Amino acid sequence: SQTIHQWPATLVQPVGSPLSLECTVEGTSNPNLYWYRQAAGRGLQLLFYSVGIGQISSEVPQNLSASRPQDRQFILSSKKLLLSDSGFYLCAWGRVSYEQYFGPGTRLTVT
Amino acid sequence: AQSVTQLGSHVSVSEGALVLLRCNYSSSVPPYLFWYVQYPNQGLQLLLKYTSAATLVKGINGFEAEFKKSETSFHLTKPSAHMSDAAEYFCAVTANTGNQFYFGTGTSLTVIP
Numbered sequence: 001s002q003t004i005h006q007w008p009a010t011l012v013q014p015v016g017s018p019l020s021l022e023c024t025v026e027g028t029s030n031p032n033l034y035w036y037r038q039a040a041g042r043g044l045q046l047l048f049y050s051v052g053i054g055q056i057s058s059e060v061p062q063n064l065s066a067s068r069p070q071d072r073q074f075i076l077s078s079k080k081l082l083l084s085d086s087g088f089y090l091c092a093w094g095r096v097s098y099e100q101y102f103g104p105g106t107r108l109t110v111t
Numbered sequence: 112a113q114s115v116t117q118l119g120s121h122v123s124v125s126e127g128a129l130v131l132l133r134c135n136y137s138s139s140v141p142p143y144l145f146w147y148v149q150y151p152n153q154g155l156q157l158l159l160k161y162t163s164a165a166t167l168v169k170g171i172n173g174f175e176a177e178f179k180k181s182e183t184s185f186h187l188t189k190p191s192a193h194m195s196d197a198a199e200y201f202c203a204v205t206a207n208t209g210n211q212f213y214f215g216t217g218t219s220l221t222v223i224p
Contacts, residue, residue: 032210034212042216042217043201043214043215043216043217044155044201044214046211046212049210049211051210088152090154090155092154092155094212096210099145099157099160100145100155100157100203100212101157102147102154102155102156103154104153104154105152105153105154107152
């Protein structure tokens with residue numbers, strides 16, 4: 001069966017510090033991978049998605065970036081965090097016309 | 112283009128009462144539709160999906176949804192609410208050729224004992 005991992009589970013970072021969130025998927029190959037952000041009391045905002053190694057599509061202009069160095073690894077990064085980057089970050093995997101499966105999420109608080 | 116609209120950001124029901132969460136979609140191509148549930152500080156869990164087979168779809172935890180093309184709706188129902196159903200529910204749409212999901216803004220369900 002497939003599983004998806006995210007770490008860390010929680011993170012508190014000061015404004016201006018760098019960020020690296022990692023997501024890995026097990027039990028499948030060549031999945032589509034997604035990063036979403038969920039602000040407090042709001043819906044899901046798609047940040048990035050990837051259909052293959054090195055292929056990243058950005059949905060929202062911001063100070064975040066994503067990379068996919070391996071087939072089942074998806075990384076979300078920032079060089080300098082803003083207060084507005086606080087939120088709940090969710091990684092998901094899926095396939096074309098297939099349901100998406102979500103990781104447990106990372107709670108990021110920027111102070 | 113595709114989108115979903117969830118009517119009612121907050122819904123309260125009594126324990127044992129009918130749960131009805133509304134979702135309307137917009138899609139220029141035949142849609143695939145999904146309902147997810149999210150408990151506090153957790154990821155989203157798939158409840159059920161519609162992928163152009165039976166229009167009445169049964170999911171986990173006693174939930175079901177009916178695809179109505181004429182009404183462009185995919186409402187989620189459960190005959191009898193349990194306290195454990197209290198959570199955030201999201202409707203989503205994609206296309207049979209799509210890489211992206213489009214989520215609604217969510218409905219927070221409160222179950223009153």
